Amino acid sequence: MATHKIAIIKGDGIGVDVVNEGMKVLDALAPRYGITWDYTEFPWGSDYYFEHNEMMPSTALDTLADFNAVFLGAVGHPDIQDNITLDGLLLPIRRRFDQFVCLRPSVLYPGVTSPLSGKKPYDIDLTVVRENTEGEYLNIGGFAYHGTPDEVAIQTSVFTRRGCERVIRYAFDLARERGKKNHVTSVTKSNALGFMTIWDRTFSAVAEEYTDIDTTSLLIDAACMDLVRRPEMFDVMVAPNLFGDIITDVGAIISGSLGLACSANINPDRSVPSMFEPTHGSAPDIAGQGIANPMAQILTAAMMLRHLGEDAAAAVVDAAVLQLLEQGETLTPDLGGSSTTERVGSAIAEIVSK
Ligand code: NAD
Ligand code: IPM
Ligand code: MN
Numbered sequence: 001m002a003t004h005k006i007a008i009i010k011g012d013g014i015g016v017d018v019v020n021e022g023m024k025v026l027d028a029l030a031p032r033y034g035i036t037w038d039y040t041e042f043p044w045g046s047d048y049y050f051e052h053n054e055m056m057p058s059t060a061l062d063t064l065a066d067f068n069a070v071f072l073g074a075v076g077h078p079d080i081q082d083n084i085t086l087d088g089l090l091l092p093i094r095r096r097f098d099q100f101v102c103l104r105p106s107v108l109y110p111g112v113t114s115p116l117s118g119k120k121p122y123d124i125d126l127t128v129v130r131e132n133t134e135g136e137y138l139n140i141g142g143f144a145y146h147g148t149p150d151e152v153a154i155q156t157s158v159f160t161r162r163g164c165e166r167v168i169r170y171a172f173d174l175a176r177e178r179g180k181k182n183h184v185t186s187v188t189k190s191n192a193l194g195f196m197t198i199w200d201r202t203f204s205a206v207a208e209e210y211t212d213i214d215t216t217s218l219l220i221d222a223a224c225m226d227l228v229r230r231p232e233m234f235d236v237m238v239a240p241n242l243f244g245d246i247i248t249d250v251g252a253i254i255s256g257s258l259g260l261a262c263s264a265n266i267n268p269d270r271s272v273p274s275m276f277e278p279t280h281g282s283a284p285d286i287a288g289q290g291i292a293n294p295m296a297q298i299l300t301a302a303m304m305l306r307h308l309g310e311d312a313a314a315a316v317v318d319a320a321v322l323q324l325l326e327q328g329e330t331l332t333p334d335l336g337g338s339s340t341t342e343r344v345g346s347a348i349a350e351i352v353s354k
Contacts, residue, residue, distance in 0.1 A: 003036040004308050007067040007273070009089075011045040013282030014292035014341075015073020021294035021345025022071065022301045025317060028349035033313040040067070044089060046077035055088030061096045064273055069304050072277035073297065078284045087139055090277075094132055097272040099265035100163065101170050102130035102244060103303070104279055106231075106251030106261065111325035112335060116228065116254055124255045125180065126234035129171040130244025132265055134163045137241045159195065159240065164202040170268070171238035172210045181235035185216045187223045187243050199240060224250055248279050257334040259293025262300040264307065276304040290340045293332040295321050298348055313352075320351035 010019040023039070030037055042063075044056035055075070057063075064070055070093065075085050093099075108114050108124040141155030168186070175184045186203040190196035200217060207215045216233075218226065220243045226233060227250045239247060252261035261279035278296035286292055299321055305314035324330055330347045331337025339347075 001034045001036065002308075002310070003038050004310075005038045005066070005068045006040075006304075007064050007070045008039050008041040009044055009070060009072040010041070011073040011075040011089075011282065012047075012077050012085075013074060013284055013287035014280075015045070015075065015282050017073075017290065017292050017341045018278070018294040018297035019071065019073040021341060021348075022297040024345050024349045025298050025320075025352055026301055026305075028353040029313050029316060032353065033310060035310060035313065045075050046080055046085060049077075049080060049085070049088065055085060061092060064093065064097070067273045068270075068308060069273050070275040070277075071301070071304060072275055074277065074280060074282040076282040076284070091137060091139070093275055094265050095138075097267055097274070098133060098269075099267045099274055100131065100133045100167055101264075101266040101268070102128075102132035103174075103264045103266055104128040104130060104244075104248040104251065104261065106248070106255045108255045109260070109322055109325045111328050112256035112260070114254055114256060116231070119231075119254075124231045124234075124251075126231065126251065127174065127178070127236050128244055128248050128251060129167060129174060129236060129238045130248065131163065131167045131238075131240050132244075133241075134158050134160060135241035157193075157195070159198050161198060161202060164199045165206060168199075168203050168206045168238055171236050172206060172213055175213050175236040176210070178235065181214075182212060183214045183216070183233075183235040184210075185218055185223070185234055185237045187218050187220050187237060187239040187247065189220045189243070191219060196240070203238070220246070223247060227251060227254060252279055257293060259296050259332060259334045260299065261296050262303055263296075264300065264303040266307065274304075274307055276300045276307070290342065291333050292341050293334050294341050294345045295324075295332075295348075298345070316352050317348070320348045323351060324348060 010016040049055050105127045110121040136157045138158045144152040188196040252258045258280040263279045265275040278300045302314040302317035330339045
């Protein structure tokens with residue numbers, strides 16, 4: 001009988017709806033796997049900001065330190081500048097708990113149509129390992145002469161040898177563990193941005209230790225093209241923060257929908273919480289309509305289960321989503337169906353409860 005202490009941050013827009021369905025599924029499987037969920041829900045996000053002028057209280061990060069994991073929907077509101085919302089909540093959590101791996105699988109599942117023609121199930125089956133704490137996301141920079149014609153804006157990108165090495169090593173270990181194509185693709189832009197050769201050099205050095213794994217190095221522009229042209233070539237991709245962000249939206253849409261794109265912000269050291277949130281955002285264009293696909297959040301819940309050591313329960317969640325996709329009857333509009341968020345969540349909860 002395991003108890004897992006989980007911080008719930010539903011956030012904004014569709015984040016609230018999809019987390020509700022994720023929790024429905026987690027609750028449904030709990031008795032069967034002897035799991036007790038010790039949830040604490042935090043009302044942090046844009047509504048909190050409208051009331052308190054901050055996205056979360058100054059003590060929030062200390063509060064989260066006591067949890068085994070954070071289960072988050074999405075943050076972002078059309079009436080608040082995005083860098084305020086994200087640098088007020090999401091990015092500080094990733095940094096504080098040094099969640100240096102952002103793991104984002106893209107799989108073309110049976111029953112799902114790729115916008116790329118002629119793709120069969122599992123023709124796309126890749127995982128992006130995104131560096132998640134440094135690069136362009138450290139928020140070191142600012143403005144001079146703000147708002148004047150002489151305005152200057154500077155933001156620095158930071159790559160450390162240690163930061164590159166640990167995430168690249170994680171990618172090689174993952175390729176080995178997957179045992180599929182034994183292949184890692186590295187993505188940079190060191191033709192134009194020469195400082196990124198620190199990543200390339202580190203990649204080459206780590207690769208030498210993994211003689212059983214083949215490698216390819218691509219520039220980000222070509223990597224985006226190849227994701228569309230021949231996604232079959234990819235197994236594990238490892239990329240700096242910003243490029244990892246970009247290629248995972250591409251990976252999501254070629255495998256059917258952002259509504260299927262699960263994600264985990266991981267610190268392999270379990271003494272601090274990792275954070276589980278799907279790749280997608282708060283989707284203001286469909287928020288409040290009850291039609292967001294909860295599968296990304298539910299598959300993200302499976303990643304959380306796996307991180308918590310609940311492998312059997314995780315496998316059941318993955319299988320339940322696959323079953324629904326293959327049946328093709330209970331799907332949200334992004335996948336060509338007409339079911340609601342709640343209906344899809346309930347159908348998955350029902351499968352995992354049996
Ligand atoms: P988005 O991911 O919210 O939406 C992009 C498109 O995908 C939209 O057309 C949306 O309707 C669709 N979509 C996304 N998730 C879906 C789902 N589950 N089911 C069906 N369709 C789905 O990206 P955006 O519009 O660029 O960003 C909206 C807001 O979210 C912004 O404020 C942005 O900063 C924020 N954002 C937050 C996170 C996060 O909290 N992790 C991630 C990405 C974007
Ligand atoms: C993501 C998001 C975030 C990121 C934004 C909202 C800061 O796009 O998780 O992919 O760029 O990391
Ligand atoms: Mn993104």
